[in-house]
Amino acid sequence: MHNAAIEALDIDYIYVPFHVMPENLGKAVEGIRALEIAGVNVTIPHKERIIEYLDEASDYSMQIRSVNTVINENGRLRGDTTDGPGFVRSAEAAWGKLDGCRVLILGAGGSAKAVSFALARIGCQVTIANRTRERAVELAEGLKAVFGKGVPEVVGLRVEELADVIRETDMVVNTTSVGMHPDVDGIPLPPDLLYPNLLVYDLVYNPAKTRLVSEAESRGAMAMTGLKMLVYQGAISFEMWTGREAPVDVMEKAAVRALHNKD
Numbered sequence: 001m002h003n004a005a006i007e008a009l010d011i012d013y014i015y016v017p018f019h020v021m022p023e024n025l026g027k028a029v030e031g032i033r034a035l036e037i038a039g040v041n042v043t044i045p046h047k048e049r050i051i052e053y054l055d056e057a058s059d060y061s062m063q064i065r066s067v068n069t070v071i072n073e074n075g076r077l078r079g080d081t082t083d084g085p086g087f088v089r090s091a092e093a094a095w096g097k098l099d100g101c102r103v104l105i106l107g108a109g110g111s112a113k114a115v116s117f118a119l120a121r122i123g124c125q126v127t128i129a130n131r132t133r134e135r136a137v138e139l140a141e142g143l144k145a146v147f148g149k150g151v152p153e154v155v156g157l158r159v160e161e162l163a164d165v166i167r168e169t170d171m172v173v174n175t176t177s178v179g180m181h182p183d184v185d186g187i188p189l190p191p192d193l194l195y196p197n198l199l200v201y202d203l204v205y206n207p208a209k210t211r212l213v214s215e216a217e218s219r220g221a222m223a224m225t226g227l228k229m230l231v232y233q234g235a236i237s238f239e240m241w242t243g244r245e246a247p248v249d250v251m252e253k254a255a256v257r258a259l260h261n262k263d
């Protein structure tokens, strides 16, 4: 999707993959400076450990201890993370401003952290529901330590617990891997809890339409899959490197082609 955007804007860049083994991370980062690479994306397992090799990192990426984008400013390497902002920007592009909304987050892993911190930053009230309670508590305490507005509520995935929370919720975000290919019949919450006009954002982007999104739509909720987040986090990185507005539609089409092999 980056190369499609580069082609559409006719600018002199190329986006290529580098396979970096953990023991070579420091040397790879040195290579960014030596080769004068404009910037890189970083993915698992390097998102946290790369921070020690950078000159600086944004407050947000330090809060969640995760960098997915490095920008090379004349040899000075700055880290940032666009996962959470990509989530917020894609949701707001579809549904309007989210400031202050009440959000139920299913899951407490890496993407839950990125999303919950990005939402807390714009004043949303977050509740976390996770299979492993301790992980949810840890995330809630991390949010409180940074935003200091009381510990976000933590609940389990049992129907009674979710039913109480979901009635008082504007948006549900699935950050678990439930429903991801090949578990395409999986759904992270009982579908009968979904209701008209609820916003449902499933971070899973494979299959193209998850069971959660289908069930939500059939009950009159507004729903989307993680493809938009994937595209927008990429678009924000692209803008950081090139200083140009990303052609989001072009990037989305390219992502759909690559993921689902269709136009």
Ligand code: NAP
Pocket: 083, 106, 107, 108, 109, 110, 111, 112, 130, 131, 132, 135, 175, 176, 177, 178, 180, 203, 204, 205, 225, 226, 227, 229, 230, 231, 233
């Ligand atoms: P992660 O750190 O491994 O966290 C996985 C989460 O899923 C944990 O909360 C885990 O609960 C929960 N989980 C896993 N299997 C479960 C099950 N059978 N029942 C209930 N909960 C279950 O993973 P991640 O990096 O956050 O990624 C999660 C999903 O988000 C993946 O599908 C990934 O593809 C997607 N994602 C999408 C984007 C995007 O741009 N759209 C970006 C990042 C991630 P426990 O704590 O109990 O284990």
